[in-house]
Amino acid sequence: MIELGQVDRGADAAPFKQIARQLREAITDGRLEPGARMPTEQQLLEHYGVARMTVRQAMNQLRSEGLVVAEQGRGAFVRTAPPVRRLASERFARKHRDAGKAAFIAETEGLGKPSVDSLHVTEGHAPDRVRELLGLRSNAKVVSRDRRYLVDGTPVELATSYVPLSIARGTPITHEDPGPGGIYARIEEQGHRLVSFTEEVAARMPSPEEKRALRLPDGTPVLTVLRVAFAEDGPVEVTETVKASHSFVLEYSFPAV
Known part of the structure; x- marks a missing residue:
């Protein structure tokens, strides 16, 4: 001992x-x-x-x-769960989309085998906050993509993405598999060149449903990240994620000016 x-x-x-x-x-x-x-x-x-x-x-x-x-x-x-390092300044780089890699694949590369399950794609009205972030009218619809991400079979993240139906209609964004490069590659194919992202990070205790889905031990908090993707013509996508806090290190870089 x-x-x-x-x-x-x-x-x-x-x-x-x-x-x-x-x-x-x-x-x-x-x-x-x-x-x-x-x-x-x-x-x-x-x-x-x-x-x-x-x-x-x-x-x-x-x-x-x-x-x-x-x-x-x-x-x-x-506990053995390794952290998944998020390189926020680089994980959305166009080079990953050009190589056919979605953001989650890029951020977990070399750390284990990534996978996704519990995937549901639906069409409907967005929550009020999402609608406001996207600048949509009250009757506008979005395509919602709910999924759970795993690394080596261990759940690490829950995510819901919202894309305006006016952008997603008729594209693989409405399919379970959006194709190489993920939904951001498909958005750009519709003429909306991505120029920036914003992320709002917070921490809280998980709901009972989140605790079960992420297989969290008692007392384990989660990180929440609200991300907005901006194209040259305005916001084009919102993603809400719930992350197992012990599985992530959030790393950012920004100019000192």
Whole structure:
């Protein structure tokens, strides 16, 4: 077992919190690496000399923080999910569309096998905020594309994209497979050359449905990203994403002027 401290029974922090802190530090400093088996309940009982319930409270604390996952019949392990690095200044580059790569394929390249499921394409009216962002009239319709993204079979992101029907009608944007380069390539083929994107990033706790879809442990927050794509003639697409926070690093670059 890794080297751990002891419980200070005169400290203000409860014993289970002290144990959780010591184990958390062992994870964050690398003594317990991703995928490593956590010390067993019996090992912790013998080391700390505390009640079984105290050890279980400590482990429950780490699970609620998303640091540890329990596997039936095998024990507890340090979470292994690798971050997916988003290069926001580069992932929408035209060179990726020209190479037939959609944005998610570009951002996960070299990090695992990307895939998509739970894909639904529908036609209807947009939510009020999306309609306003796209500058659409109240009766204008959009094509909505709902999907779940996975890396090596692990869900990492939920996304819904909205494209004005006036742009999407009669194109592969209305199909489950929009073709090489994704929907941005199809938008540009309709004469709307993309010139910029804006993204609004926030964090919150997931809804029960999002927690199930992303298979999130208790206590794991999500990142939300609202993206607007602009062409030379104005906004042409909005995407709302919900990302498993432990699977992403958001990286941006911008001029210092």
